[in-house]
Amino acid sequence: MTRRNPISTRTREARISAIKEMSILGARVPDAASLAWGLPSFRTPEPIRAAAARALAEDPRAGMYALPAGLPELRRAVAAEHRRRTGIGIDPERRVTITAGNMQGLDTLFQVLVDPGDEVIVTDPGFVSHIQQIRFFGGVPVYWRMDEAAGWQPDPADLPGLVTARTKAIVIVTPSNPTGRILTEATLRAVADVALAHGLIVIADDPYRHFTYENRARFFDLASLPELADNLVYLFTFSKAYAMSGWRVGYAVLPEALIDAVVKVHDKTMICAPRLSQIAALAGLEGPPDHLAEFERVLGRRRDLICERLDRLDSVFAYARPEGAYYVFPQLLDTADDVGFAHHLLDAAHVTVTPGSAFGPSGAGHVRMAYCVGEDVLNTAFDRLDAHFGP
Numbered sequence: 001m002t003r004r005n006p007i008s009t010r011t012r013e014a015r016i017s018a019i020k021e022m023s024i025l026g027a028r029v030p031d032a033a034s035l036a037w038g039l040p041s042f043r044t045p046e047p048i049r050a051a052a053a054r055a056l057a058e059d060p061r062a063g064m065y066a067l068p069a070g071l072p073e074l075r076r077a078v079a080a081e082h083r084r085r086t087g088i089g090i091d092p093e094r095r096v097t098i099t100a101g102n103m104q105g106l107d108t109l110f111q112v113l114v115d116p117g118d119e120v121i122v123t124d125p126g127f128v129s130h131i132q133q134i135r136f137f138g139g140v141p142v143y144w145r146m147d148e149a150a151g152w153q154p155d156p157a158d159l160p161g162l163v164t165a166r167t168k169a170i171v172i173v174t175p176s177n178p179t180g181r182i183l184t185e186a187t188l189r190a191v192a193d194v195a196l197a198h199g200l201i202v203i204a205d206d207p208y209r210h211f212t213y214e215n216r217a218r219f220f221d222l223a224s225l226p227e228l229a230d231n232l233v234y235l236f237t238f239s240k241a242y243a244m245s246g247w248r249v250g251y252a253v254l255p256e257a258l259i260d261a262v263v264k265v266h267d268k269t270m271i272c273a274p275r276l277s278q279i280a281a282l283a284g285l286e287g288p289p290d291h292l293a294e295f296e297r298v299l300g301r302r303r304d305l306i307c308e309r310l311d312r313l314d315s316v317f318a319y320a321r322p323e324g325a326y327y328v329f330p331q332l333l334d335t336a337d338d339v340g341f342a343h344h345l346l347d348a349a350h351v352t353v354t355p356g357s358a359f360g361p362s363g364a365g366h367v368r369m370a371y372c373v374g375e376d377v378l379n380t381a382f383d384r385l386d387a388h389f390g391p
């Protein structure tokens with residue numbers, strides 16, 4: 001009998017993300033204190049849970065498909081939110097597609113944009129799943145180096161030199177995963193200028209806009225630039241800011257030229273985002289935003305705690321203080337082998353962190369720590385690190 005490999009080449013060549021890999025390994029160590037996964041400890045706010053419960057009890061359609069682009073009432077609420085935030089009005093019927101979270105939105109977009117050999121510019125370090133998704137469709141991630149000495153800012157002057165005839169898009173995350181730093185307005189305006197000059201799509205993947213602890217005024221929203229509207233895809237997820245990571249819901253504000261292609265691919269992938277999650281997301285947008293300030297305050301306290309604990313280990317780690325999101329990306333002072341370091345730490349100290357090299361070449365010799373976990377977990381992790389590295 002002929003033996004055939006049932007797995008496609010691109011799937012064989014893909015690796016599970018280092019974040020999940022460490023989380024899976026960590027789950028085998030029953031008492032591991034995990035700083036590996038950006039999974040916030042918060043519960044979905046009560047008004048959102050109540051709206052979903054009400055819909056399940058009273059709305060006979062709550063368990064049914066929606067149209068691929070999403071529930072009209074949610075798309076209208078998204079357009080209203082977009083106008084409130086950016087001052088720019090958009091047609092909800094055309095420009096808004098409800099996704100099953102940014103991961104699905106990104107996956108759909110890269111399918112739409114990338115032919116084998118096409119290039120997509122990503123920050124280095126940047127979000128590991130962008131790199132995997134681009135590669136999965138035969139694309140080439142092109143790294144725009146962030147300078148650690150400059151607080152993990154990229155140099156805008158480097159950007160034009162990265163553009164080739166194969167470049168399709170530039171992906172931006174601010175505040176950044178994994179560095180927690182906010183990109184400057186000058187940098188983001190340079191991204192817009194380069195995109196406009198070369199006809200590129202800018203993908204603003206925006207899970208963390210609601211979590212900024214300092215330099216808040218520095219947060220600049222690319223979606224507020226009217227001249228970029230025909231080149232910008234803005235992706236928002238309810239996972240983090242609304243503590244809805246398991247509901248799998250987000251939205252994309254699309255430029256006219258991509259709408260039909262995105263809806264087509266979104267439909268063949270999953271038909272629609274879960275309707276119940278869309279109902280819950282609508283309650284989130286319509287409800288009082290009280291929890292946003294509360295989440296930000298709690299995460300700000302956790303940031304202060306992790307920085308204070310890292311400061312005590314200043315012979316092991318050197319780091320740039322995060323301004324937003326809930327990650328810190330310390331450099332390892334004693335070794336360049338971040339993968340070995342992360343595995344050893346799990347075995348020897350029962351603390352899970354993510355090796356930095358997963359986030360791009362500049363991440364080598366670093367680890368990412370997510371401080372969205374409770375203060376008890378942070379303290380346990382750092383008590384163990386203190387004991388492990390000694391006085």
Ligand SMILES: Cc1ncc(COP(=O)(O)O)c(C=O)c1O
Nearest residue numbers: 038101102103127173177237239
């Ligand atoms: C930059 C970035 N994009 C996307 C995601 C995934 O978001 P979602 O839960 O909406 O798929 C994450 C989650 O950590 C992220 O950090």
